Amino acid sequence: MSQSNTASRPATNLPLTIDDVRAAQTRIAGAVVHTPTMHSITLSQICGAEIWLKFENLQFTAAYKERGALNALLQLTDEQRARGVIAASAGNHSQGLSYHGTRLGVPVTIVMPRTTPTVKVMQTESVGGNVVLEGETFDEAYAHARKLEKELGLTFVHPFDDPNVAAGAGTVALEMFADAPDLDCIVVPIGGGGLISGMSTVAKSLDPPLDVVGVQAALYPSMYDRIKGADLPCGGDTLAEGIAVKAPGEFTSQVIAEQVDDILLVDEAQLERAVSLLLQIEKTVVEGAGAAGLAAVLAHPERFEGRKIGLVLCGGNIDTRLLANVLLRDLARSGRLARLRITLQDRPGALFKVMREFDAHNVNIIEIYHQRIFTTLPAKGLITDIECEARDRHQLEALVAALKGKGYAVSQVELD
Template sequence: MASLATDPAQSLAITPEDVRRAAEAIGSQVVRTPTLESRTLSELTGARVFLKFENLQFTAAYKERGALNRLLSLTAEERKRGVIAMSAGNHAQGLAYHARRLGIPATIVMPQFTPLIKVQQTEGHGADVALHGEKLEEATAHAHEIAEKRGLVFVHPFDDPLVMAGQGTVALEMFADAPDIDTLVVPIGGGGLISGCAVAASEVAPNCDIVGVQAELYPSMKSAIEGQPIIADGDTLAEGIAVRTPGRLTLEVVRRLVSDIRLVSERDLERAVSMLLAIEKTVVEGAGAAGLAALLAHPHRFRGRTVGLILCGGNIDTRLLANVLLRDLVRSGRLARLKIRLKDRPGQLFGVARVFDQQQVNILEVSHQRIFTNLPAKGLVTEIECETRGADHLDRLIEALRAAGYDVSRVELA
């Protein structure tokens, strides 16, 4: 439970008062995003689900809140010199956007592998972008070097009290709009968002259960809390929370105020992104869908609760989003690729197509393979991509093909 009643708050980096001051400071300069109940997700998960649409911020992520709160604390002389940050994503855009609004020069250091679209979006907000290093750690070190040489103020993406307090304003708004929330599920990267939210909840909802969520490939905070070696690597859909080393300040808050941390697989994340678009008609990135992924992966943990989920960001590459949606259609049986063994004689493909017609299944693509196969020279394999009404419809098609004498197998996703 998020309570500080039995343990003085001064031992943590921020207090509930810091979060309240942040809310007053950033005021109307960020969007007060809606908190809405999802009846459909509630029915599907067995919990009463409320969604906080932080993907509706101007830069499509909650990161604006902490960045702005930090910028507003600068002295006139610091504003003149400017700020610098290391970020490959939402922190970069949030800081750059509000720095330009306030007339503060901003420099962002990004790893060289950063997608071009993110570089362009950050530059579009008026920041100078420097690409350096292959890893985030290298970019961070370079940002500190530039800050020291040019006298710039380094704005950490999560391990900064003012940034943490700014992120905590998300929870203040949620509990004001949905006071019945008894379980708050928060994505964890470096820990800035969950730290701010947990401290805010300790005062306005002291009995609320705070649960963190991390991608299985990046369980850094969970490992640190449990005293385990941190093994975090790989390509995750939730790149916004793909942090190898949690914050020093945020770690202590999580240790004190967070009940537990749940891990979610890539498949859970993909399914959650697809469901939010299909059901709520809202686009979220992998990190933004992590809370729903946790409900899907660990239903018994949340069933019967009134759950608050923070859709913390919506910056996802459109091609990646298309892949996620198509893969979800495959897993649901609405799209399928069937491998069918045929004899190399006239009428074989016609016979297969007739079965598809009888079962009212739409054929999208046909591919014959005669050369790269282990079949005899007069044998061939055809792969047919098709569209069905769902898993049951697909099963009926496969049964009909086999009944007609064809050797059929599905091409499965990894």
């Protein structure tokens, strides 16, 4: 594929062009990491498509957001630089803006809700940001940031609804297509829409233009609703907090309506599986939002079969405890971890007999929980929950069948 002659293409009224993205690439060159784009043999086999990964989780602040923040900072006037910038963000934008603002000598103020986890406050302060905690929600923090913008004469840098920020994000695509020139499709996470606005601008400038597919968490289908005229509920506790946006951008909505071919939704289990696969197969840590593209390809195999697909791993900032939970839940869904609930008689040797079945099937016991009081069983009965580890689902099913064959009442405690 090649860059098309832009003079021969239909004119567009969009406030973002391929030239804007190219200019951003020149502007930020050397100050952000040119992250690798690599072919994944194993994920390609799993997905039934050729999968190329752009590792934006390898940026200094572990997210692509540095690109747009830096591009915006470099276009400030001397007076704006001296006064400083402000943003409302509890995520990757706050770190990217703080890091590059500090590096350039531009004071950066970040307004976060009081409910923001302490680790995110500390991460932003560690790269030079001045954090102001205000409000209980993001909307309240945003309103306070706009108030301070006017009172202090600061320049507001929006996390996504800004052509300069989107142009910087689009440099991800310029690098990806240079390193993997045979792609015919990109699958890009959508929160407010800045990343896909920039990347689609590049993708649609190619000859032939690429298929551009956006992905949102099913709990936050805000852009999906706007573009498709749907009215799905928006809210909830999603793993993909980086794209959990209730109000999509106005400018980005225009770009997406014209340049994005489709928007897909992925549920929480699909996001968890994608995060787990990327760690197990690619040995790379990716946050929920960063795994959304892979989640969509896995969830819609017929849509992507045989395609040459570029996926951007847009961020890697995930809490370690949350990551551990995701990995363990994925093992449970795959049948390698299980909790078996077994009804026993409360008599000597009853548990020992059950243990012999686990030993015979080479299934490892991790934890045992007895319940004698809070049960509807007779007083001489008890419920035992046994957490165990198997080689695979087949080995676990063989154990359950053997226990039932010996007359035990056995059920598996399922994940939602």
